[in-house]
Amino acid sequence: MNVRAAAATVLFQVVDKGYSLSSALPAAQSNLKPRDHALLQEICYGCLRYLPRLETIVNELMEKPLKGKQRVFHHLMLVGIYQLSFMRTADHAAVAETVEACQSLKGHKLKGLINAVLRNYQRNQQRLDGLSVKHDAGKYGHPSWLLKLLREAYPNDWESIVEANNTKAPMWLRVNSKHHTRDEYLKLLEAEELEAETHPQARHALRLLKACDVNKLPGFDQGWVSVQDAAAQLSLEYLQPKDGELILDCCAAPGGKTAHILENTTDSQVVAIDADEQRLDRVYQNLDRLGLDAKVLCADARYPEEWWTGEQFDRILLDAPCSAIGVIRRHPDIKWLRRADDLPALSQLQSEILDAMWQQLKQGGTLVYATCSISPIENKEQVLAFLARTDDAELIDSDPSNPGRQILPGEHNMDGFYYAVLQKRTKLN
Numbered sequence: 339m340n341v342r343a344a345a346a347t348v349l350f351q352v353v354d355k356g357y358s359l360s361s362a363l364p365a366a367q368s369n370l371k372p373r374d375h376a377l378l379q380e381i382c383y384g385c386l387r388y389l390p391r392l393e394t395i396v397n398e399l400m401e402k403p404l405k406g407k408q409r410v411f412h413h414l415m416l417v418g419i420y421q422l423s424f425m426r427t428a429d430h431a432a433v434a435e436t437v438e439a440c441q442s443l444k445g446h447k448l449k450g451l452i453n454a455v456l457r458n459y460q461r462n463q464q465r466l467d468g469l470s471v472k473h474d475a476g477k478y479g480h481p482s483w484l485l486k487l488l489r490e491a492y493p494n495d496w497e498s499i500v501e502a503n504n505t506k507a508p509m510w511l512r513v514n515s516k517h518h519t520r521d522e523y524l525k526l527l528e529a530e531e532l533e534a535e536t537h538p539q540a541r542h543a544l545r546l547l548k549a550c551d552v553n554k555l556p557g558f559d560q561g562w563v564s565v566q567d568a569a570a571q572l573s574l575e576y577l578q579p580k581d582g583e584l585i586l587d588c589c590a591a592p593g594g595k596t597a598h599i600l601e602n603t604t605d606s607q608v609v610a611i612d613a614d615e616q617r618l619d620r621v622y623q624n625l626d627r628l629g630l631d632a633k634v635l636c637a638d639a640r641y642p643e644e645w646w647t648g649e650q651f652d653r654i655l656l657d658a659p660c661s662a663i664g665v666i667r668r669h670p671d672i673k674w675l676r677r678a679d680d681l682p683a684l685s686q687l688q689s690e691i692l693d694a695m696w697q698q699l700k701q702g703g704t705l706v707y708a709t710c711s712i713s714p715i716e717n718k719e720q721v722l723a724f725l726a727r728t729d730d731a732e733l734i735d736s737d738p739s740n741p742g743r744q745i746l747p748g749e750h751n752m753d754g755f756y757y758a759v760l761q762k763r764t765k766l767n
Contacts, residue, residue, distance in 0.1 A: 339366075341374045342435055343442035345381040346414035352386065352671050354409055359386065359671035385413075385420045386670035387504050390475035392416040392423075395466045399455045411448050414439055418456045423467065429460060479504050483678035484663065491714050495746060499712070502748030503666040503673075509549035510751075512566040512594070513542045514601050514628060520544060523563060526556040537750060540571040542598070545751055561628035566594045567668075569710075569745050569755035573655055576706045576757045579603050583652035586611070587632075588639050588695055593621030595655055600630040608632040609646075611639060639691045642698050650700040658688045660709035660716050664754020667747060685715050692724050696731065701764045704734070707742070709756045717756040718742055724760075734759040 344366040351357040363382055367375045385392060396415045397403065404412040418436035421427045433456045440449045459466060471477040474485055478500045488496035511534070513523040520542055527534050532550060537543040545568070552558050552565060573595045579585055581604045587596045590610035599608055612618050615636045625632060637645035639656075661684055666672050692707060699705050707724075709716050721741045725731055733741050742758030 339369045340435070340439040340442040341370060341378050342381070342414065342417050343439035344370055344378050345385070345417045346410050346439065346443065348378070348382050349385055349413040349416060350410045353389070353413065353674060356675060358675065359669060380425070381417055381420060383670055384424055385416050386674065388420065388424065388479050389416075389674060390473070390479065391470040392419050394470040394473070394476050395419050395459060396455065398466060398469060399458050408445070408448070410443055411440070411445055411452065414443065415452060415455050418452065419459055422456065422459060422463070433457065480673055484673060484676070487678070487713060491712070492746070499747055499754075502746075505667055507567070507667040507753070508751050509546045510566060510568045510571070511544045511546065511555070512564045512571050512598060513544060514562055514564065515542060516601050517557065517560070517562045523556070530554065530556060537568045539575060540568040541575070543568040543571050559627070564594060564597065564624070564628070566598070567753045568750065569752035570594060571598065572755070572757065573657070573706060573708055574598050574602060576759050577653055577655050577704065579606060579653055581605055584649065585609070586651045586654045586695070586698065588654060588656045588691070589613075589659055590657070591617035591621050593624040595657060596621065596632050597624055597628050597630055599655070600632060601628070609635065609651075611635045611637040611645065613638050640694050642694055646698065650703070651698055652700055652703050654695050654699050654703070654705045655708065656692065656695050656705060657708045658691055658716075660684055660688070660711040661713055662710050664710045664712045664745075664747060664756070668753065681713055681715050685720060688716060688720055689723065692720070696728060696762070699762050701762050703762050705760045705762070707758045707760060710753060711756060712744060712746060712754040717744060717758075721758045721760075730763045732761045732763055734761050
């Protein structure tokens with residue numbers, strides 16, 4: 339398939355049909371030659387980052403919008419405008435290839451329309467670009483509800499959050515300490531002329547200064563290293579697992595945190611659960627590549643009586659289902675798939691899981707509550723409400739009035755993430 343046609347199809351599936359980019363993109367890549375995978379990803383990610391701008395321009399250039407089966411050609415125009423506005427592709431090639439994509443999409447009769455719209459944009463680019471950023475959604479590349487949330491929650495930081503969300507995410511590596519120390523692996527990267535830097539807190543993390551294919555990483559197939567953002571790697575620093583413990587990774591897919599625990603403990607029994615059976619395939623794949631073993635269960639964390647009859651856990655890592663608005667730079671589709679009214683429902687689900695998991699924790703045990711969100715209702719407000727209703731819960735190493743640690747997107751080049759460490763008192767005070 340023509341790569342521009344594939345991009346238009348992906349955008350149609352995400353924006354119009356509500357598919358996630360993580361499901362639509364790999365399916366489209368399977369129909370392309372490997373050399374085109376990166377270009378498809380660049381176009382799709384870029385269009386979703388700047389969707390309101392592109393929509394404004396196309397709508398201005400069209401007398402009436404395309405509907406029904408022709409909607410995919412609306413997205414093809416977005417693809418063309420994105421190339422002309424943001425990519426280094428030569429203008430003539432961008433126009434010609436985008437027009438040619440009509441053939442792959444069985445829209446030969448629309449070639450003239452696509453060509454006319456793109457040529458019109460070229461002639462009037464300065465005016466149209468200015469028009470596209472006259473509204474906040476176009477200027478900041480975020481929906482109005484999310485901008486409102488960010489402004490209210492982070493009045494001094496919201497613009498830097500928006501800027502971070504609209505940049506490409508860096509490539510962080512997690513070094514498997516069963517094979518090498520971080521510094522040893524850094525030398526292996528240097529030998530391959532791959533530059534990287536360390537992280538001040540995530541002790542197994544290395545950030546590549548330039549992203550590369552994982553197959554170029556020394557020992558990737560042998561499990562020497564994994565790709566995982568440094569913010570997610572901090573889960574180990576907060577959980578502090580010990581050898582020989584019974585540990586639960588709750589909502590574990592795709593399994594990076596499960597693996598990180600196993601890489602840094604001996605004789606521990608790790609149970610990994612997730613309610614999405616399909617996503618558990620990634621857990622098995624990651625464990626297999628790394629040569630690690632965990633008890634993996636497809637289970638709803640709210641109802642532990644249905645899947646666990648063993649003893650209580652020494653430690654629980656609860657990476658709760660969330661809005662994921664802290665990882666927008668990695669998943670720009672989140673901006674357009676999420677809605678403001680999703681947050682109360684997610685908060686209720688998190689509350690139910692937190693209460694259920696607390697019953698599975700031993701006295702004296704540690705539960706780390708984590709999300710990849712930056713919305714207060716899912717994070718500090720969630721923890722405050724839990725502490726208020728749970729007599730034997732104690733907040734560790736944190737200000738009780740502002741519990742946990744909120745990492746904002748871009749902080750030390752990390753994703754947005756939240757952590758709160760809770761300990762179960764051995765007896766009530």
